[in-house]
Amino acid sequence: MAVETGRQTPATEPAEKGPGSARALGSGAWTLLKRFLTLREGSVIVITLVTAIYFAATTDRFATVDNFKSLLPYFAPVAILAAGEVYLMINGEIDLSIGAVYLFAPFMFYEFHNGGIPLIAALVLAMVCAMAVGLINGLFTAVVGINSFITTLGMLLTIEGLTLIISHAQPVDTPGTDVAKQTTFASIFGQGIYSQLIWALVIVAVLQVVLSFTRWGLYTVATGGNRLGASEAGIKVRVVIIRNFIICSLCAGIVGVLESVRTSSVQPDPSGANEVLFDAISAAVIGGTLLAGGSGTVVGALIGALFLGILRDGLIIKGVNADYLSFYLGLAIIIAMAANTYVGRVRKRSGVAA
Amino acid sequence: MPPDAPNTAGEHVVAPQSAADDVLRVEHIAKRFGPVVALRDLNLHVRKGEVLGLLGDNGAGKSTLMKIICGFQRPDEGQMFLHGESYEPHSVDSARKLGIDAVYQDLALIDELSVFHNMFLNRERVQSPVPFLANRIMRKEAREALDDIGVNIPRLNVPVARLSGGQRQAIAVARTVHSEADILLLDEPLAAMGAKEGALILDLIARIKDEGRVSMIMVLHNYVHVLTACDRVNLIQDGVITLDKATAETSVEELTEIVVEEYRRARRAANAPPATAA
Numbered sequence: 078m079a080v081e082t083g084r085q086t087p088a089t090e091p092a093e094k095g096p097g098s099a100r101a102l103g104s105g106a107w108t109l110l111k112r113f114l115t116l117r118e119g120s121v122i123v124i125t126l127v128t129a130i131y132f133a134a135t136t137d138r139f140a141t142v143d144n145f146k147s148l149l150p151y152f153a154p155v156a157i158l159a160a161g162e163v164y165l166m167i168n169g170e171i172d173l174s175i176g177a178v179y180l181f182a183p184f185m186f187y188e189f190h191n192g193g194i195p196l197i198a199a200l201v202l203a204m205v206c207a208m209a210v211g212l213i214n215g216l217f218t219a220v221v222g223i224n225s226f227i228t229t230l231g232m233l234l235t236i237e238g239l240t241l242i243i244s245h246a247q248p249v250d251t252p253g254t255d256v257a258k259q260t261t262f263a264s265i266f267g268q269g270i271y272s273q274l275i276w277a278l279v280i281v282a283v284l285q286v287v288l289s290f291t292r293w294g295l296y297t298v299a300t301g302g303n304r305l306g307a308s309e310a311g312i313k314v315r316v317v318i319i320r321n322f323i324i325c326s327l328c329a330g331i332v333g334v335l336e337s338v339r340t341s342s343v344q345p346d347p348s349g350a351n352e353v354l355f356d357a358i359s360a361a362v363i364g365g366t367l368l369a370g371g372s373g374t375v376v377g378a379l380i381g382a383l384f385l386g387i388l389r390d391g392l393i394i395k396g397v398n399a400d401y402l403s404f405y406l407g408l409a410i411i412i413a414m415a416a417n418t419y420v421g422r423v424r425k426r427s428g429v430a431a
Numbered sequence: 432m433p434p435d436a437p438n439t440a441g442e443h444v445v446a447p448q449s450a451a452d453d454v455l456r457v458e459h460i461a462k463r464f465g466p467v468v469a470l471r472d473l474n475l476h477v478r479k480g481e482v483l484g485l486l487g488d489n490g491a492g493k494s495t496l497m498k499i500i501c502g503f504q505r506p507d508e509g510q511m512f513l514h515g516e517s518y519e520p521h522s523v524d525s526a527r528k529l530g531i532d533a534v535y536q537d538l539a540l541i542d543e544l545s546v547f548h549n550m551f552l553n554r555e556r557v558q559s560p561v562p563f564l565a566n567r568i569m570r571k572e573a574r575e576a577l578d579d580i581g582v583n584i585p586r587l588n589v590p591v592a593r594l595s596g597g598q599r600q601a602i603a604v605a606r607t608v609h610s611e612a613d614i615l616l617l618d619e620p621l622a623a624m625g626a627k628e629g630a631l632i633l634d635l636i637a638r639i640k641d642e643g644r645v646s647m648i649m650v651l652h653n654y655v656h657v658l659t660a661c662d663r664v665n666l667i668q669d670g671v672i673t674l675d676k677a678t679a680e681t682s683v684e685e686l687t688e689i690v691v692e693e694y695r696r697a698r699r700a701a702n703a704p705p706a707t708a709a
Contacts, residue, residue, distance in 0.1 A: 306539035
C-alpha cells in the first residue's frame with residue numbers, strides 16, 4: 078500500500094523518479110513472489126489454486142460448500158497415505174504395499190472384533206498389524222538389502238492375497254458402525270463429515286513437525302541424502318529406514334479403517350486399493366518430494382492430494398465422460414509436474430534456499 | 432629408531448614402536464576382505480599433539496586402517512591401545528565417545544542439510560521438555576566453533592551443497608574438532624582441491640596443531656604437503672608400514688625413491704621366479 082501511494086504522489090517531483098519507483102514496485106513484487114516460491118510447497122500451491130479457479134470459473138457447482146464436502150473423501154485419505162509415503166521417499170525408499178495395508182487393516186479390525194475383542198482394542202491391534210507389515214518391509218529393505226520397490230511390490234501382492242484369503246473375498250460390515258444411525262465411534266473414525274479432514278490435518282501437522290523440528294526428521298533427510306555419510310556420522314540408518322516403513326504402514330492402516338468406517342463396510346477390493354496407492358504416490362511427488370530422496374515435504378503432499386481431489390471432482394462436475402476421466406487425470410498430472418519442475422527451476426535460480 | 436633391515440622379500444617392515452606420550456598405538460593389525468588382504472601386521476603409534484602423515488598408493492590399505500581406528504570396521508587380528516588402555520571400538524559412536532573422530536574422503540556431509548545441522552549431525556542439541564531441535568543454539572555454537580578455528584562461512588543455514596570443496600572440507604574438519612575429539616583422522620583432506628582451498632585446509636590443520644591438544648593422522652598423496660603439515664611420516668605399502676621417519680629427517684627425494692624402488696621391485700618380482708616368502 079505504502080508503495081502504491083509513493084507511486085501516485087510524484088506529480089510534482091522530477092520526472093526521472095517515475096520509472097525508478099515503478100521498477101522498485103516491480104522488484105518488490107518479484108521479491109515477494111520469489112520468497113513465496115522458495116517455499117518448497119510454493120509451486121504446488123500455485124498450480125492447485127489455478128486449477129481450483131479454473132473449475133470455479135467454468136462451473137457453477139464447484140465453489141460450493143456441498144461440493145467441498147463431497148470433495149473431502151477424494152482428498153483426505155490420500156493426504157494421510159501420502160504423508161507417510163513422503164517419509165520413505167525422503168529416505169530414498171518407496172512403499173508400494175500401502176495399498177495392501179489399506180485393504181488389510183480393516184479386515185484385521187473386523188476379525189479381532191469378531192473374536193470378542195472390544196472395539197478400541199481391536200482397532201489398536203489392527204494398527205499393530207499394519208505396523209508389523211511396515212516392520213517386515215523395513216527389515217527386508219534395510220537389513221536383508223532388497224530394493225524397497227521389490228520388497229514392497231512383493232508385500233503388496235502378499236498382503237492383498239492374504240486379505241482375500243481371510244475375507245473369502247466377501248465384504249463385511251465395519252464393526253462399530255450402524256447403517257441406521259451414526260455411532261460416536263463411527264463419527265470419530267471417518268463417518269463424521271469433517272472427521273477424515275481433521276485426521277488428515279492432524280496427521281500431516283504432526284508428521285511435518287517431526288520432519289522439520291526433530292532428530293527423527295533430520296536423520297530421515299540425512300539418510301536419504303547421503304546414506305553412507307549418515308552412517309559414518311554414526312546415525313543408525315537401518316533403524317531410521319525401518320522406523321519410517323512402520324510409520325508409513327501405520328498411516329495406511331489408519332486410512333483403511335477410516336474409509337471402511339465411512340462406508341460402513343469393509344471391501345476386499347484390490348483394484349480400488351491400488352488406485353489409492355497410485356494417488357498417494359502421485360500426491361507426494363506433485364507436492365514436491367523427490368523420488369531420489371533427501372528432500373520432501375508432508376504439507377506439500379497434503380496439497381498434492383488436494384490438487385488430485387480437485388482435479389477428479391472438478392472433471393466429474395464438468396461432466397467429463399467417465400471413460401475420459403483417467404485420460405485427463407493422467408495428462409493433468411504430467412502437465413502439473415512439468416509446471417512444478419519449471420517453477421522449481423525458477424526457485425533454484427532465485428538462489429534463496431533449497 | 433631407524434627403519435629395520437630389509438626382510439627376505441626386500442621390504443622394510445616397521446616393528447611396533449612406542450613413545451612415552453603415545454595417545455594411540457596400533458599393533459599387529461590385520462584385515463582381509465574375502466581373498467583381498469588389506470592390512471597385515473600393521474603397527475603405528477601417535478604421540479600427543481603430533482601430526483602423523485600416512486603415505487601410500489591406492490589400495491595400500493590407508494583407508495581401511497583409518498576405518499578400523501575410528502570404529503567403522505573391525506580388525507581381524509591385532510590390538511589397539513588408547514592412552515595405554517586396550518581400545519576395541521565396536522562402532523563409530525563408541526570411538527567418538529573415546530575421543531577419536533574421522534573426516535572421511537567422502538566427507539560424510541549431507542548436501543541437503545544446512546551447515547550447522549551438518550556440524551551437529553548425530554550430536555544435535557535439543558530443547559527440553561519437548562525434544563525439538565535447538566536450531567538457534569546450534570547455529571550460534573557452530574558460528575563460534577568456526578570462528579575459533581578461523582573458518583569463514585558467511586551463512587550457516589544454507590545447504591552444504593552450495594559450498595565449495597574447501598569450505599566443505601573445512602566444515603568436516605571443524606565438525607570433528609568441535610566434537611572435542613583428541614585424535615583426528617583425516618582421509619585425504621586435500622583431495623580434489625585447488626591451491627587456494629588446499630592452503631585454507633593446511634592453515635586450519637596448522638592452527639589445530641599449534642593448540643597442541645589434538646593429535647592427527649592424515650592420509651595424503653602430496654609429499655610436499657606431508658613435509659609441511661606433518662611431524663612424522665609413515666609409508667604404507669601392501670598393508671604394512673615400511674617407513675617411519677620424522678619429516679625433518681626425510682625429503683621429497685627420499686620418499687620418491689622408496690616408492691619408485693617398490694615399483695622396480697614389483698617389476699623384478701613379476702619377471703623373476705617367485706621369491707622366498709616373507
